[in-house]
Amino acid sequence: MINDEPDARGLVSIALQTFRDSVLPAIPAERRFEALMIANALSIAERELAAKPEAALEAQIPQLCSDIDAGTYDAPERQADLRKVLWELTRARLAISNPRLLDPVPPGAA
Known part of the structure; x- marks a missing residue:
């Protein structure tokens, strides 16, 4: 066994x-x-x-970069979506590297 x-x-x-x-x-x-x-x-x-969920998030980075390069998030109404994804990536990375820095409220949401 x-x-x-x-x-x-x-x-x-x-x-x-x-x-x-x-x-x-x-x-x-x-x-x-x-x-x-x-x-x-x-x-x-x-x-x-x-951090298994972070691995799935990290896998999205190449597509996110391609979308940014293609102008997908250039329109003002799409920039909130981009900020949300970038915030999720930042939180996932901070959860590993320095979880004490995590703030429960994202910047600009208060």
Whole structure:
């Protein structure tokens, strides 16, 4: 029987938790910055592995670029659609790279 638990995300999560709980407290102060960079990188990797919807969104980028190049969004009534798509891409990327920067309300919507 094949044991596929934990998956990659689970392994990264376990590594991150172990690093934070056991390794990080033992790191000397002069090495703390590097240790925190490692913890941050593991956090980003964990979120990236969990971000299946973002992959589908990223797959739309080539078509979006072609549409922009073709002038699809040049008309003022289409620019709101473009802003919405760009906002979704930005939120998806921030959810991985720095979720604390996410604002629950998109710019200009308040």
